[in-house]
Amino acid sequence: MNNDTAIKFDMDKTTSNISYGTSGATAIGGLLSMNEIALAIGIFFTALTFLVTLYFQHRRDQREQKRLRNKEERDMQLHAWAKEQHEKNLLRLSPLDGCNVDEASGD
Structure with a gap:
């Protein structure tokens, strides 16, 4: 098979596919009225809107979970720092546990 024959075969195949596709679209277009086409387009975009909203809601939920974990x-x-500080303060004040307030102040 030479190169010219291969190109002609590819062109025939492409032309045939375009022809079948156009014929199918024309047949479907003939079966549907403008109202039915508008309804189909509306249903398509409603479903598309639902899917896009679902995707972005999922992303928002992931961000919210990450924020809550942080x-x-x-x-x-x-809490650990405050507990540590409290324990340090208790250790610092422990020598004063047995003292009276008047004795601790030196009066």
């Missing part, structure tokens, strides 16, 4: 981690770190 907040919980910060809260735990803050």
Whole structure:
């Protein structure tokens, strides 16, 4: 098979596919009225809107979960720091446990 024959075969195949596609679209267009076409387009875009909203809601939920995990981690770190500070203060004040307030002030 030479090169000219291969190109002609590809062109015939492409032309045939375009012809069948156009014929099918014309047949479907003839079966449907403008109202039915508008209804089909409306249903398509409604479904598309639902899917896009679902996608972005999923992304928002993921961001919210990440934000809450970060907040919980910060809260735990803050709680651990406050507990550590409290324990340090207790150790610092422990020598004064047995003293009276008047004795501790030196009066």
